[in-house]
Amino acid sequence: MSDDPATLVSTRWLAQRLSSPDLRVIDASWYLPDMDRDPHAEYAEGHIPGARFLDLEDVSDARSALPHMAPPAAKFMSRMRKLGVGDGHTVVIYDGAGIFSAARVWWLFRLFGQRAAVLDGGLPKWREEGRPLTSDKPTIRDRHMTVAPRPDLMRDVTEVAQAAKLGTAQIVDARGAPRFRGDAPEPRPGLRAGHIPGAHNVPYKTLFDADGTMKEGADLARAFIAAGVDLDRPVITSCGSGVTAAILNLALARLGHKDHSLYDGSWAEWGMYPDLVIERG
Structure with missing residues (x-):
């Protein structure tokens, strides 16, 4: 699939445009505690220029x-203004894990009616190719951003419970299979193990090729179809806390799927309340 400034762009695409005055690159690195990484320190040590x-x-x-x-x-508008990101900019988001937290920030841009792309393969691929890095911070000037919120892209617990009961949308969980089945404990204390009734499991890592870039075309679609997902029907994505679920949304957008949303509370919410039914296995 080709580069798309509304979903995913290659390292080559970004490198060719680094000097563009309308380009805004965002390092959205964020890590789980067990990853033992400091995104602030890593940014200070070296990031993509600008x-x-x-x-x-x-x-x-x-x-x-x-x-x-x-x-x-x-x-959201206030934080973007502080970053100097606003109307008319071409936005590319990356992270230090490959495609991880960058997808969540991409989804936030969509949620507020703005266009952005994720860097395919992220900083690891950029580094591997020997592309430039810097420790210099860019000069930032305020830029206004006009938002047009899209509430249809986000679901709350009531809507997800209704979808699970009535089958009006497919719930697709991005967590690894052991957590989805309830065989592995949740990393957050106090959460039950298992999944939302009727949910399909598409672990987000199954969407990537060996080099950390996202699969394409039929290979990408196959990851969903193999899990029993009907790509012609509505999808609600979920995960542990709404971060890796956005990777599923990014993949669905790449496939041209038009009706997909994200359960923002995800398992951090569903797994907390004993009155919400869970399935295991």
Whole structure:
């Protein structure tokens, strides 16, 4: 599949445009505690020239007890203004894991009616190809961003429970198979193990080729179809806390799927409440 500034672009595509005045590159690296990595320190040590660092927690809803929930529109606009990212910019998002947290920030851009792309293979591929890195921070000037929120791209627990009961949408879980089955404990304390009734399991890592780039065409579609997902029907994605679910949304967008949303609370919410039914196995 070709480069698409609304979904995924290659390292070559980005390298050819680094000097463009309308390009904005965002380092959205974020890691789970067991990854033992510091995204702030890694950015300071070396990042793609011109990249601005975006802390995922800083662009989340601080009022929620759930991890990194989508922020109010005003907060998203405020954080983008501080990064100098606004209307008319071509936005490319990457992270230090390959394609991980960058997809979540891509989804936030879509949620607020803005276009952005994820760098295919992320910083690991950029480094592997010997492309330039810098420790210099870019000069940032405020830029206004106009948002047009798309609530249809996000689902809450009530909507997900209804979809699970009535079968109006397929729930697709991005967690690894042991966690989905309930064989492995959840990393967050106090959560039950298992999955939403009727959910399909498409572990996000199955969407990548060996070099960390996203699969294409029939190979990408096959990852969903093999899990029993009907690509002609609506999809609600889920995961542990709404981060890797966005990788599924990115893949669905690449496949031209038009009706997919993300369960923002994901298992951090569903697994918390004993009155919500779970399945195991």
